[in-house]
Amino acid sequence: xxxxxxxxxxxxxxxxxxxxxxxxxxxxxxxxxxxxxxxxxxxxxxxxxxxxxxxxxxxxxxxxxxxxxxxxxxxxxxxxxxxxxxxxxxxxxxxxxxxxxxxxxxxxxxxxxxxxxxxxxxxxxxxxxxxxxxxxxxxxxxxxxxxxxxxxxxxxxxxxxxxxxxxxxxxxxxxxxxxxxxxxxxxxxxxxxxxxxxxxxxxxxxxxxxxxxxxxxxxxxxxxxxxxxxxxxxxxxxxxxxxxxxxxxxxxxxxxxxxxxxxxxxxxxxxxxxxxxxxxxxxxxxxxxxxxxxxxxxxxxxxxxxxxxxxxxxxxxxxxxxxxxxxxxxxxxxxxxxxxxxxxxxxxxxxxxxxxxxxxxxxxxxxxxxxxxxxxxxxxxxxxxxxxxxxxxxxxxxxxxxxxxxxxxxxxxxxxxxxxxxxxxxxxxxxxxxxxxxxxxxxxxxxxxxxxxxxxxxxxxxxxxxxx
Numbered sequence: 430x431x432x433x434x435x436x437x438x439x440x441x442x443x444x445x446x447x448x449x450x451x452x453x454x455x456x457x458x459x460x461x462x463x464x465x466x467x468x469x470x471x472x473x474x475x476x477x478x479x480x481x482x483x484x485x486x487x488x489x490x491x492x493x494x495x496x497x498x499x500x501x502x503x504x505x506x507x508x509x510x511x512x513x514x515x516x517x518x519x520x521x522x523x524x525x526x527x528x529x530x531x532x533x534x535x536x537x538x539x540x541x542x543x544x545x546x547x548x549x550x551x552x553x554x555x556x557x558x559x560x561x562x563x564x565x566x567x568x569x570x571x572x573x574x575x576x577x578x579x580x581x582x583x584x585x586x587x588x589x590x591x592x593x594x595x596x597x598x599x600x601x602x603x604x605x606x607x608x609x610x611x612x613x614x615x616x617x618x619x620x621x622x623x624x625x626x627x628x629x630x631x632x633x634x635x636x637x638x639x640x641x642x643x644x645x646x647x648x649x650x651x652x653x654x655x656x657x658x659x660x661x662x663x664x665x666x667x668x669x670x671x672x673x674x675x676x677x678x679x680x681x682x683x684x685x686x687x688x689x690x691x692x693x694x695x696x697x698x699x700x701x702x703x704x705x706x707x708x709x710x711x712x713x714x715x716x717x718x719x720x721x722x723x724x725x726x727x728x729x730x731x732x733x734x735x736x737x738x739x740x741x742x743x744x745x746x747x748x749x750x751x752x753x754x755x756x757x758x759x760x761x762x763x764x765x766x767x768x769x770x771x772x773x774x775x776x777x778x779x780x781x782x783x784x785x786x787x788x789x790x791x792x793x794x795x796x797x798x799x800x801x802x803x804x805x806x807x808x809x810x811x812x813x814x815x816x817x818x819x820x821x822x823x824x825x826x827x828x829x830x831x832x833x834x835x836x837x838x839x840x841x842x843x844x845x846x847x848x849x850x851x852x853x854x855x856x857x858x859x860x861x862x863x864x865x866x867x868x869x870x871x872x873x874x875x876x877x878x879x880x881x882x883x884x885x886x887x888x889x890x891x892x893x894x895x896x897x
Contacts, residue, residue, distance in 0.1 A: 434522065435478065435522050435523070436522045436523035436890060436891050437523060438523055438524045439502070439503055439504055439523070439524075441502075442502035442503050442504045443481050443502075443504050443524055443525065445502045445504075446482075446498055446499055446502050446504045446526060447460065447481060447482055449498050450482065450484055450495065450498060450526065451482075453494070453498075454484055454485075454486075454491075457484060457485045457486070457487075457532075458482060458483075458484045458485075459482065459483045459484075459485075460481065460482045460483075462479075464483050465479040465480055465481070465482070465483060465527075466479045467512070468480055468483050468507075468509055468512070468519060468527040468529065469519065469520055469521055469527075470512055470519070472512075472513060472514070472515050472776075473515050473516060473517060473775070473776070473859055474773065474775055474821075474823065474829075474832075475516075475517040475520065475858055475859055476520075477520070478517075478520040478521050478522050479521060480505075480507055480521040480524060480525055480526060480527035481521070481524045481525060481526065482526050482527070483509075483526075483527045483529055484526060484527070484528055484529065485529050485531065485532050486528060486530070486532070486533060487532045487533060488533065488644075489605060489607065489613055489644040489645065492528060492533075492607045492642055492644050493607050493611045493612070493613055494611070495526065495528055496528075496607050496608075496609065496610075496611040496642065497610070497611030498611075499525070499526055499887055500609060500610055500611055500885070500887060503885045503887060504524075504525050504526060504887060505521060505523045505524065505525025505526070505887050505888075505889070505890050506525060506526055506528060506609075506642065506887055506888055506889070507519060507520075507521050507525060507526070507527045507528065507638065507889050508527075508528050508530065508550075508579070508580075508583065508638040508642050508643070508889065509527050509528060509529045509530065509580075510530055510550065510551070510576060510577030510579050510580025510581075510583070511531075511553065511574070511575065511576055511577045511580060513572075513574040513575075513576050513580070514580065514584055514854075514855065514857065515776055515854045515855075515857075515859070516851070516854050516855050516856060516857030516858060516859035516860055517857045517858030517859050517892075518583075518584065518637055518638070518855060518857040518858075518889075518892060520858060520891070522858075522890065522891040523890050523891065525887070525890075528642060530549070530550045530551040530577060530579050531551045531577075532551060533549040533550055533551040533579075533644065534549055534551035534552050534553075534556070535548070535549045535552070536548050536549075536552055536556075536557060536560050537549065537645070539560075539561065539564065539566070539650075540619070541564050541565075541566060541650075543619065544566070544649060544650045544651065544652070545602060545619055545647060545648060545649055545650055546561070546568075546647070546648050546650055547645060547646070547647050547648075548578055548645070548646050548648065549579075549644070549645060549646075550577060550578060550579020550580075550582070550643050550644060550645070550646060551577055551579060552577065552578050552579075553575045553576065553577050553578065554568060554570065554571065554572075554575060554576060554578060554581065555575045557578065557648075561650065562653075565652060565653050566650045566651065566652060566653065567650065567651055567652075567653050568600070568648060568650055568651070569590045569593075569594035569600070569651050570586060570587070570588055570590060570591070570594065570595075570596065570597055570600055571588040571589050571590050572586045572587060572588035572853065573588060573589070573759050573762075578646055578648070579643050579646065581597050582597050582601055582604070582633075582634055582643055582646055583633075583634075583635070583636065583637050583638050583643060584597075584635065584637055584853075584854075584855040585597050585598055585634050585635030585853070585855065586853060587809065587812075587814070587852065587853035588809065588853070589686045589688060589755075589758070589809055590685055590686055591809055591811070591812050591814075591853075592678075592684060592685070592686065592687055592809065592811030592812050593683060593684065593685040593686070593717070594651065594685070596853070597634055597635075598631055598634045598635065599649075600648055600649045601630060601634050601646060601647070601648060601649075602617060602618075602619055602620075602621070602630070602647040602648065602649060603615060603616055603617035603618060603619060603630055603646075603647040604616045604617070604629075604630055604633050604634075604643055604645065604646055604647070605643070605644045605645030605646075606633055606640075606641040606642065606643055606644065607641055607642045607644055608640075608641045608882070609640070609641060609882060609883040609884075609885070609887055609888050613644070614629075614641075616629035616630040616632075616633060617629070617630045617647075619647055621649075632878070635855070636893075637855055637856065637857065637889060637892050637893055638888060638889040638892075639879060639883070639888050639889045639890075639892055639893055639894075640878070640879065640882050640883060640888060641882075641888060642888075654717035654718055655718065655719050655720065656717075656718060656719055656720040656722075656723045656746060657685075657715060657716065657717055657723065657746070657748075657751060658715070658716050658723040658724065658726075658727055658744055658745060658746040658751070659713065659714065659715050659716075659744065659745055659750070659751040659754055659755070660712075660713075660714045660715075660716070660727050660730060660731070660742065660743065660744035660745075661706070661711060661712065661713050661714070661741075661742075661743055661744075661754065662711070662712050662731070662734040662739040662740070662741060662742040662743075663706075663707045663709040663710065663711050663739065663740050663741045664709060664710045664711075664712070664734075664737065664738060664739055664740075665709065665710075665738055666710060666791075667689070667691055667710045667787070667790050667791055667794060667806070668787045668790075668791050669710070669737045669738050669739075670689055670710045670711070670712050670737075670739075670810075671689070671786045671787030671790055671791075671810060672737050672787055673712065673733055673734050673736075673737040673739060674687055674689070674712065674783070674786065674810045674811060675783050675784065675786065675787070676733050676736070676737070677730055677733055677811075678783055678811060680729070680733065682726050682729050682730055682733075683716075683717075683718070683726065684714050684715070684716060684726065684730070684811060685715045685716060685717040686713070686714060686715040686755075686809075686811070687712060687713070687714045687715075687809075687810055687811035688712065688713040688714075688758055688807065688808065688809060688810065689710065689711070689712060689790075689806070689807060689808040689810040689815065690710070690711045690712075690713065690758070690761065690805075690807050691710050691794070691805060691806040691807070692708055692709055692710055693765070693768065693803065693804070693805040693806070694711075694761055694764070694765060694805040694806065694807050695707070695708050695709065695710075695711050696708050696768070697761065697764040697765045697767060697768050697805060698757045698758070698760065698761055698764045700764065700767065701757075701760055701763065701764030701767055702753075702756070702757035702760055702764065704753075704757055707740075707741055712734070712739075712810075713754055713755070713758055714727075714730060715751070715755070720746070723746065724746075727744040731744070758807075761805070761807050762774065762776065762818070765805040765818050765820070766818075766820065768803055768805070768820060769803050769820040771822065772803075772820035772821055772822050772823075773820070773821055773822075773823050774818045774819075774820055774821075775818065775819050775820075775821050775832055775836070776816055776817075776818050776854075777816065777817055777836050777839065777840075777854070777859075778814060778815065778816040778817075778851060778852050778853060778854050779814075779815070779839055779840060779842075779843035779848055779849065779850060779851065779852060780812065780813050780814040780815075780843065780848050780849050780851070780852030780853075781813045781843050781846045781847065781848030781849075782813055782846065782847050782848060783810075783811075783812070783813045785813075785846040785847070785848065786808075786810060786813050786815070788846070789815075789842060789843060789846055789848070790806065790808065790810075790815055792842060793806065793815075793817055793839055793842075794806065796835060796838060796839070797817065797819060797835065800819075800831045800834070800835055801831070802819040802820065802821070802828075802831070802832070802835070803819075803820045804817055804818055804819040804820065805817075805818050806818070809852070809853075812852070813848065813852070814852035814853060815852075817835075817839065819832050819835060837862075837863075840860070840863045840866075841863075841866070844863065844866055844867045849867060850863040850864070850866075850867055856892065856893045857892055857893070858891060858892060861892075861893065861894070861895050862895070864893065864894075864895060865895050872894065872895065875893070875894060876894055879894060
């Protein structure tokens with residue numbers, strides 16, 4: 430388990446900043462212990478490292494003012510969206526000021542004719558899609574949780590639709606960012622493509638708040654498809670299911686989503702969501718297009734599934750049935766945790782080239798069984814990404830040690846297969862030990878960029894880079 434160590438604190442600077450910002454922001458500036466602990470909360474096993482205060486700005490100018498104040502006293506600044514990140518991204522190992530974006534939640538503009546919109550970082554994906562619905566548009570990135578779009582941008586989020594629509598890096602056109610010096614910059618225009626200088630937008634997407642605070646996001650939108658259909662099919666083994674996925678992608682069937690649930694996960698969602706799915710490895714798929722094309726896609730996939738021993742193939746265009754299945758998939762984390770209520774689910778993810786997916790998932794299952802864990806597996810397998818959830822008794826040092834062994838082993842395995850230690854959870858604190866293994870000397874360039882942009886290391890210190 431990654432033991433996130435505390436970093437040196439600037440006590441005089443923190444005290445000075447608290448004095449200035451408390452006077453400036455009044456009730457929008459909080460130092461109560463419970464609020465601070467909520468903002469140091471992580472949905473992982475890394476210890477809570479609370480900030481010294483939490484401030485709630487309402488616009489870019491206020492964010493810039495906060496950062497300038499912190500920069501003047503060399504005090505850490507940690508951005509906060511909805512707190513759904515999984516690798517300790519919002520912890521404050523050196524203390525400092527948490528900037529909660531919840532009140533910056535305005536949809537500033539929708540350019541329906543250009544298929545883009547401009548939002549503040551506190552807007553959530555569900556809020557945006559509800560707003561867009563009557564305009565025939567939607568934003569496709571769906572990480573499961575109702576995360577904020579600022580947080581999704583900062584962590585380069587992904588999710589169930591990535592196989593067709595890509596990840597956040599493919600759907601962010603431009604950003605407004607407050608730099609570590611408190612200056613406000615724009616990284617690009619609304620144009621769909623540009624060759625103008627360095628791609629600062631992509632630099633900030635996935636930087637996890639270590640290079641600046643995002644205050645405005647220009648996003649690509651999609652038209653709501655004429656028709657959507659979903660399919661499900663069971664297999665005798667995870668290996669057979671993954672082989673069917675690989676063939677589907679290689680055949681060029683334009684699936685929008687293709688998700689794997691192993692037998693344990695199916696058992697869990699049956700109990701939690703009151704379903705009666707066969708308790709066997711399961712693929713869930715969704716097809717977007719016209720009524721004719723979605724039917725054709727489902728038929729083609731059905732043939733591939735049969736070739737790999739798939740049984741119980743069903744597909745439906747009923748919105749009610751589709752929503753029921755996909756809600757069950759989104760509830761899989763909570764359903765899985767209910768398999769062992771006294772334990773804690775330790776979610777970790779990797780991503781490998783799709784040709785190695787079956788091998789990697791099967792090896793992970795065998796390793797978890799050997800270690801004696803109840804550990805459901807789900808995956809956005811259309812792009813080679815999957816998640817394991819060992820259910821760990823955190824009061825049992827032996828179990829914790831074995832879980833730590835497994836996470837490290839899985840990260841190393843994925844990297845050895847030409848993959849990554851994180852497909853979508855990000856690095857944060859939890860994955861820091863593996864970044865150098867994966868990228869080698871490229872990490873030194875990251876350090877050089879961080880040092881040049883943020884020489885005093887005030888922007889979310891202790892994240893991503895292996896050493897400070």
